[in-house]
Structure formats: C-alpha cells, structure tokens
Amino acid sequence: MVTVYWVFTSLMGIATLTALIPGRALGWWVPLWFLVSTATNELAVWGLIMHLLMLAIGVTFFDPSDPFVRSALCVLMLSCLGTLILLRRHFESGRQLERALQAGLPPSFEEMIPLDRRRRLSRQITAKDWLHPISFARHGVRRERNIAYGEAGKRNLLDIFTPVRSGSDRPVLLQIHGGAWLVGKKEEQALPLMHHMASLGWVVVAINYRLSPRATFPDHIIDVKKATAWVRQNIHKWGGNPDFISVTGGSAGGHLTALTAMSGNYAPWQPGFETADTRVQAAMPLYGVYDFCNRVGIRQGTRIDDYIMKKVMKSTPEDDPEAFDRASPVCWVDGEVPPLFLIHGSHDTLVWVEEARRFVAELSAVSSTSLVYAELYGAQHAFETVHSPRTSHYLNAAAWWLEWAYADWCAKRP
Known part of the structure; x- marks a missing residue:
C-alpha cells in the first residue's frame, strides 16, 4: 500500500507540474500534456480537495518515518502549493x-x-x-x-x-x-x-x-x-x-x-x-x-x-x-x-x-x-x-x- 500511495502522489505532482508549465514543442507528447494539464488546471478546486484528502490519509494510515511515505508527503505538499497557485491564477x-x-x-x-x-x-x-x-x-x-x-x-x-x-x-x-x-x-x-x-x-x-x-x-x-x-x-x-x-x-x-x-x-x-x-x-x-x-x-x-x-x-x-x-x-x-x-x-x-x-x-x-x-x-x-x-x-x-x-x-x- 505504501508503494501505491507513493506512485499515486507522484502522479498528482506530475499532473500539477503540467498545469503550471506550458508544454510546447513536445512532439507526440503534446496531446497527453494538454489532456492532463487541462483536467488538472480547470478542476483545481477539486484537485485541492483531493490533495487535502491524500495528506490526511498519509498522516493517519502510514508511518511518516518511512522514507517512501515521507517523500510522498513532501511531493504532495509541493503539489498542493502548486494547486493553490493554479487557483490564484483562476481568480x-x-x-x-x-x-x-x-x-x-x-x-x-x-x-x-x-x-x-x-x-x-x-x-x-x-x-x-x-x-x-x-x-x-x-x-x-x-x-x-x-x-x-x-x-x-x-x-x-x-x-x-x-x-x-x-x-x-x-x-x-x-x-x-x-x-x-x-x-x-x-x-x-x-x-x-x-x-x-x-x-x-x-x-x-x-x-x-x-x-x-x-x-x-x-x-x-x-x-x-x-x-x-x-x-x-x-x-x-x-x-x-x-x-x-x-x-x-x-x-x-x-x-x-x-x-x-x-x-x-x-x-x-x-x-x-x-x-x-x-x-x-x-x-x-x-x-x-x-x-x-x-x-x-x-x-x-x-x-x-x-x-x-x-x-x-x-x-x-x-x-x-x-x-x-x-x-x-x-x-x-x-x-x-x-x-x-x-x-x-x-x-x-x-x-x-x-x-x-x-x-x-x-x-x-x-x-x-x-x-x-x-x-x-x-x-x-x-x-x-x-x-x-x-x-x-x-x-x-x-x-x-x-x-x-x-x-x-x-x-x-x-
């Protein structure tokens, strides 16, 4: 379960990154970048809720001293900060x-x-x-x-x-x-x-x-x-x-x-x-x-x-x-x-x-x-x-x- 949690939080971090950074001249990666970026960007309100939920799960059900859990929580907090930046841009x-x-x-x-x-x-x-x-x-x-x-x-x-x-x-x-x-x-x-x-x-x-x-x-x-x-x-x-x-x-x-x-x-x-x-x-x-x-x-x-x-x-x-x-x-x-x-x-x-x-x-x-x-x-x-x-x-x-x-x-x- 720790590995699944780490993978999921890493994917959330990558998705937030695609929304913060314009992906251009990426060849065949452009459609994928667009789809992930658009979903992450325009659903940022629900993204923030998801981040808070995942943070609560990590703190409640996993050992924060575990290196994988600790790194997942760090990525999650950075991604949460990025999502707040996305929301500021919205407003x-x-x-x-x-x-x-x-x-x-x-x-x-x-x-x-x-x-x-x-x-x-x-x-x-x-x-x-x-x-x-x-x-x-x-x-x-x-x-x-x-x-x-x-x-x-x-x-x-x-x-x-x-x-x-x-x-x-x-x-x-x-x-x-x-x-x-x-x-x-x-x-x-x-x-x-x-x-x-x-x-x-x-x-x-x-x-x-x-x-x-x-x-x-x-x-x-x-x-x-x-x-x-x-x-x-x-x-x-x-x-x-x-x-x-x-x-x-x-x-x-x-x-x-x-x-x-x-x-x-x-x-x-x-x-x-x-x-x-x-x-x-x-x-x-x-x-x-x-x-x-x-x-x-x-x-x-x-x-x-x-x-x-x-x-x-x-x-x-x-x-x-x-x-x-x-x-x-x-x-x-x-x-x-x-x-x-x-x-x-x-x-x-x-x-x-x-x-x-x-x-x-x-x-x-x-x-x-x-x-x-x-x-x-x-x-x-x-x-x-x-x-x-x-x-x-x-x-x-x-x-x-x-x-x-x-x-x-x-x-x-x-």
Missing part, C-alpha cells in the same frame, strides 16, 4: 478580463446597456457553479435538439437554447464547436456559456458541421454560413432577432468564428444560397488558429501545419496559395469586420498564444473595428468547457461584452 483572470474590456470598449460601455438588461449582469462569482464542474443546466432554459438546417444528415443539425419565458426579438448567439476540424459535436462544448446566455434572455444556437477527413475545406465554413442563413430566416419562430446574430467558438470553432465574422456574404462559400445574408454582428473567437499559412513561423515547433495540409485542406500553400489565404482570417483583416472579442490562454499547448497576438496586431493596424483582446495567464486550451472560477469570470465578461455589442448595434440602427 486573477477576472481582473485580466475586466482590464481587457476597459481597454477595448468605450469608457462608458456599461451605461450603453439598457438598465433592465444591465441588472441581469454580474462581476461576482459563486461556488455553486464551480463546485459542480459538469452541471450545466440553468433554471428557466429550454433546449430543442437536432433541428436540420442542411442536407448533410447529423452533421447539419443544430440545437436551440431559449428562455422558458416567452419573448421576441431576443439577440442570438451562434456557437461553433471545436475539435481540430476532425471531431466534435454541438453537445460537447461551450455548455456553460450557452446555458448562461440563454438564462440572460438570449437565443443560443449550437451547430454541427461537416468534418475532415471526409470533408475538405471550405466545406466547414460553407456549413457555418448555411447555418447562419438558416438562423436568419427561421430564428424568429424561437423568439430570436434575425437581424442580430453573434458568433462564438473555440479552437477550430475559433478559427471558423473569426472567418465567419470577416467573410460575410462571400458568394463562393455560399453555393446555392449566394444571395443569403451571412454577415454577423459580433464575434467572440477563443484560442483559434488565424493563419493557415504560418507566415511568420509561430507554429515552427508544432505539427499543426502538416495536419492542416493533409487532413483539412488536402493540398499545400505552394499548390493552392489562394485557398490557404482565403482559409486564414488574418488575410481578411482589411475587410468589413464586426466587433471582436478574442480570448486566449498564455499556457495553451495546442495553439500557441503568439498566434492570437499576431492576429490582434495585424487587425489593429488596419481596421477601425472595436477589438477586445484578453490573454488569460495560466489558462490552457479549452479552458471554459467545465465550470471553474476562471470559467465563471469568463462567463461574466462574455455576457458584458455580448450585451454591449447588442446595445451598440441597437444604437446604430436607423
């Missing part, structure tokens, strides 16, 4: 998000939101959410599942989250799941955000889209645009305002979110529905890939480029430079761009934070659009998929920004 993310909003929005952006909507918003977080990390349902939210928006079977289905209370002309949020353009479902990601925004009176739509390797880009973005056109035509039946559609997504969904925002009404990506209005009024991409060509070599130590060429594009930038340019949001920065709120974690193992920094710099240099960029120190890829103190701060900031974007759009309407 500090609230200030980071608030500074980003203050820097990117007008000084009086809160007052632009109507009082009846502003009263629903908060900057406080409570333990009732992050002590239940995978409990997503919110009181007063209804979900209608598996509505077809296209002809591609289950890959062209969507879910709609609405408030139970009847209403009309509610702002709409479209969620695009991630999964490296290869996997993922509408039921798996952004559940905290979707339930939260529906509870605040929004209509939220989560979509599937065709995936690689069966699908080849631009199939993915065509489906997103097809869903956008469907929402614009039909969402009034669920109480949504078809004139205001915001879009969000993480990872591959972050890439598609940025591309959707910047390529509105691009006819070649609207086969059969060329005249449909696919513009969106606001976009919130999370930890996305913004340049398929990797022009400045940010992804030099990753395998993403080979993957994109072989599985997603099925060509190379040399063979089809125009297609790679069109697939890169960074190549659309001089076009018409709605308000953007970009969020990226400093410890992202899969998509390095420099990618977001570069995209923000390129966009800031040529566009007059409202741009908010929040870089969350210590956050990993997919940080907001479960409830945590960091997720709670993110939900508050996302709600403030989305409400401001809607209020700003309303103020500018004829």
Whole structure:
C-alpha cells in the first residue's frame, strides 16, 4: 500500500507540474500534456480537495518515518502549493478580463446597456457553479435538439437554447464547436456559456458541421454560413432577432468564428444560397488558429501545419496559395469586420498564444473595428468547457461584452 500511495502522489505532482508549465514543442507528447494539464488546471478546486484528502490519509494510515511515505508527503505538499497557485491564477483572470474590456470598449460601455438588461449582469462569482464542474443546466432554459438546417444528415443539425419565458426579438448567439476540424459535436462544448446566455434572455444556437477527413475545406465554413442563413430566416419562430446574430467558438470553432465574422456574404462559400445574408454582428473567437499559412513561423515547433495540409485542406500553400489565404482570417483583416472579442490562454499547448497576438496586431493596424483582446495567464486550451472560477469570470465578461455589442448595434440602427 505504501508503494501505491507513493506512485499515486507522484502522479498528482506530475499532473500539477503540467498545469503550471506550458508544454510546447513536445512532439507526440503534446496531446497527453494538454489532456492532463487541462483536467488538472480547470478542476483545481477539486484537485485541492483531493490533495487535502491524500495528506490526511498519509498522516493517519502510514508511518511518516518511512522514507517512501515521507517523500510522498513532501511531493504532495509541493503539489498542493502548486494547486493553490493554479487557483490564484483562476481568480486573477477576472481582473485580466475586466482590464481587457476597459481597454477595448468605450469608457462608458456599461451605461450603453439598457438598465433592465444591465441588472441581469454580474462581476461576482459563486461556488455553486464551480463546485459542480459538469452541471450545466440553468433554471428557466429550454433546449430543442437536432433541428436540420442542411442536407448533410447529423452533421447539419443544430440545437436551440431559449428562455422558458416567452419573448421576441431576443439577440442570438451562434456557437461553433471545436475539435481540430476532425471531431466534435454541438453537445460537447461551450455548455456553460450557452446555458448562461440563454438564462440572460438570449437565443443560443449550437451547430454541427461537416468534418475532415471526409470533408475538405471550405466545406466547414460553407456549413457555418448555411447555418447562419438558416438562423436568419427561421430564428424568429424561437423568439430570436434575425437581424442580430453573434458568433462564438473555440479552437477550430475559433478559427471558423473569426472567418465567419470577416467573410460575410462571400458568394463562393455560399453555393446555392449566394444571395443569403451571412454577415454577423459580433464575434467572440477563443484560442483559434488565424493563419493557415504560418507566415511568420509561430507554429515552427508544432505539427499543426502538416495536419492542416493533409487532413483539412488536402493540398499545400505552394499548390493552392489562394485557398490557404482565403482559409486564414488574418488575410481578411482589411475587410468589413464586426466587433471582436478574442480570448486566449498564455499556457495553451495546442495553439500557441503568439498566434492570437499576431492576429490582434495585424487587425489593429488596419481596421477601425472595436477589438477586445484578453490573454488569460495560466489558462490552457479549452479552458471554459467545465465550470471553474476562471470559467465563471469568463462567463461574466462574455455576457458584458455580448450585451454591449447588442446595445451598440441597437444604437446604430436607423
């Protein structure tokens, strides 16, 4: 039993280390580092409880004079300290998000939101959410599942989250799941955000889209645009305002979110529905890939480029430079761009934070659009998929920004 205890505590220490240190350029170890780091980081509250429990077990049931037990307890205490550091980073993310909003929005952006909507918003977080990390349902939210928006079977289905209370002309949020353009479902990601925004009176739509390797880009973005056109035509039946559609997504969904925002009404990506209005009024991409060509070599130590060429594009930038340019949001920065709120974690193992920094710099240099960029120190890829103190701060900031974007759009309407 002493050996088992020592091994288990050592594994806990290693897991805490992966969450504290960004693992980059690790080759085939990157996915494992990401999975262990994300679970340890985002479940840090429960990790702390586990550490305290293991310390109590070690002190109560084992002899502290045993070298193995003593070394296990030392590792456990260091790991516990590391977990406290992780939790401090979680709580500090609230200030980071608030500074980003203050820097990117007008000084009086809160007052632009109507009082009846502003009263629903908060900057406080409570333990009732992050002590239940995978409990997503919110009181007063209804979900209608598996509505077809296209002809591609289950890959062209969507879910709609609405408030139970009847209403009309509610702002709409479209969620695009991630999964490296290869996997993922509408039921798996952004559940905290979707339930939260529906509870605040929004209509939220989560979509599937065709995936690689069966699908080849631009199939993915065509489906997103097809869903956008469907929402614009039909969402009034669920109480949504078809004139205001915001879009969000993480990872591959972050890439598609940025591309959707910047390529509105691009006819070649609207086969059969060329005249449909696919513009969106606001976009919130999370930890996305913004340049398929990797022009400045940010992804030099990753395998993403080979993957994109072989599985997603099925060509190379040399063979089809125009297609790679069109697939890169960074190549659309001089076009018409709605308000953007970009969020990226400093410890992202899969998509390095420099990618977001570069995209923000390129966009800031040529566009007059409202741009908010929040870089969350210590956050990993997919940080907001479960409830945590960091997720709670993110939900508050996302709600403030989305409400401001809607209020700003309303103020500018004829």
